[in-house]
Amino acid sequence: MKRVGIAILGLGVVGGGSYRILTDNRDFYRRTQDVDLCVESVLECDRERALALGVPEDCIASNIFEIVSDPDVSIVVECIGGIGAAREFALAALHAGKTVVTSNKELFCKFSHELEKEARRNNAGLYFEASCVGGVPIIRTLLDGVQSNRISAMMGIINGTTNYILTKMTQDGASYEDALREAQELGYAECDPSADVEGFDAAYKLSILSSLAFHTKVPFSKVFREGITGVSKEDIADGEALGYRLKLLAIGKQTPSGIEVRVHPTFVRKEHPLAAVNDSFNAVYLTGDSVGDVMLYGRGAGALPTGSAIVSDIIYAATHSEHKYSTFRNTANAEKDVKFVSDFLSAYYLRLTVQDKTGVLAKLSSVFGKCNVSIVEMIQKSAVGGKSTIVLITHETHELAVRSAVAKLESSEIAKVESVLRVAL
């Protein structure tokens, strides 16, 4: 039986989970995968943490050089995070001809071109299933499951923290602040939650997934990004009344005008399969020209789900004798002839406060009409203190048309625009 030596860099949540899976299941993999996966060494500055996990003392490496020069190690798992040491160590491992498996979305999003170049040069593998949507095999699916399709659209709930917060706001009527605090207490959100709540995490993943789906480099810089910090429980309740659920969606589309990539809070119809994806669960909904609609659903984070993706990649690498790389030009920036759409089409939800007097609706309609924004449905709530709330959903409209209508409403003092959210019809 083939024996494959593994080194794990960083024994935090994901590295520790991967270590546990590998050691608990060694016999199971010998039996079911016909391969002997052996953790030869780990790199972890917190020695106590490594020992607590059960790592034998002589398996704790002192530095990266010990690992990259170890002929018994053929796969290096990068679970350090960030783009400092992680990048340097991953490149060193590839340079030494070792296959790299990583869960690092920021690293892969920003430096996949550099990593892949080094991997090709040294005939090493580069695997990154764990970088996107935890244990859900979305990357394997894009590469080897629906690769016969032209993917026209992808809509994903690919950040568990924000989905947990939005679910709490929806189900319990919690405020953003309270829901965030609860998520932090449960360990679903970091002390500084900005990477999640501002949509950076989802945007890294969307850049990776849409590059694969659309067969061209989709850099992070092209992703339109809006987080959930401005979402109010009023918006969620109003959307609910109209038949919509609010989700932080990562949307990628291949349109005749170009590629569209965006992360923002989005209302989806309650009947849509994504509307039922709650708590910290994730899902990606793909549309391909042959397969039609496909959805993958599961846990997007956590030691064991992400470890599952890491170890599945390890098994794949250990049981295939050749490595595959991107068939598109994996560059730092987008290719020159690829167009990106910034003035995208979407339906919109708007919540406005207006003076409760005659003629207001006519003025509103006139502004929307001039900006080519047409309305599907509208609810006017009973007035309080001389002011009314109006909630409306538009037809599909260009983003810039809506922005221009909003600016006109504000500057002419016809209405105060409390919220503008996008709607996936």
Place this chain on the structure above:
Amino acid sequence: MKRVGIAILGLGVVGGGSYRILTDNRDFYRRTQDVDLCVESVLECDRERALALGVPEDCIASNIFEIVSDPDVSIVVECIGGIGAAREFALAALHAGKTVVTSNKELFCKFSHELEKEARRNNAGLYFEASCVGGVPIIRTLLDGVQSNRISAMMGIINGTTNYILTKMTQDGASYEDALREAQELGYAECDPSADVEGFDAAYKLSILSSLAFHTKVPFSKVFREGITGVSKEDIADGEALGYRLKLLAIGKQTPSGIEVRVHPTFVRKEHPLAAVNDSFNAVYLTGDSVGDVMLYGRGAGALPTGSAIVSDIIYAATHSEHKYSTFRNTANAEKDVKFVSDFLSAYYLRLTVQDKTGVLAKLSSVFGKCNVSIVEMIQKSAVGGKSTIVLITHETHELAVRSAVAKLESSEIAKVESVLRVAL
């Protein structure tokens, strides 16, 4: 660029769909997969059908020998169906060292051991993604996406015809007969619908999927099978009132007592992700020890979705230089030391008709108590013509205990048992 010659056996729905995808996308695959997939020949007795699809006259083979002896053909796609010619031709192709891609669940379920033996002997590939759940990459996921997991349970809606019928019965209150007729008119059900409605199709697929999930041969003969022909709209409405949806589920479990494989109509809670899988859509819900719960959702049948799976397998085979086979002993029957559970545990739904007189509930309770069946909830409907309907849900109970309680109720004339359905809690 590598050029790979393909032959398609049978240009029915799936073969025709695969032909269209391959020819429409040839340039797309050259660009995105770095491979030139060329349909060299087809075998189709209806010459007009082949010509109508645009197959050049000189690509229509006269017999299988032309194809298996053609050095330009390296992948043979079997879309004939059944286990006569399909088996013979697939074996002939493998014997000639050609890789076989098939959508034939009955063939693969019953003869995978024979096909795999021939494939190994000739170093040929054997791919069967299209045999289960159409375009949904469930086999790729089991093999290469969650293979790091011990799968403990699998619950699938893996037959589109029956899901369409049950959805119509649920949403429109249609009778089984009317819903079946509608499915037949739309082409979702065959004139003789028994393969679908009696659960054979789902059982073939469950045998294939659970063999992969549990790493041992799970033969068709071990699958407990009950179809949907006995389902009434009253059951569906009563289940709905209790918070459940009825689905034809294929269930595979790895339990301490052995492997459990069964196909039967099953109530699932409305909140379960499978409850929202409607119409002809399919889904498989997996539970793994690391990944937790994962669900794959999509179209389980149709020319293009199943063609998507066929062509994805072709690309996989054409771009990997080695083939992988089962790591378990792929035999005709189950291995001797593997246990299967027939007296499985489940919750149950029962609908009873009783005489509307005092003492009946006490007698019912006594029978259930003696058989170790305990009740979670019960609804007694108002009496009509001296008879009442009682609907109840039990706790998890052994199948045989419920059967024994039902027999006792019937023989003692305490109640007429109108329906017994299983419930997934």
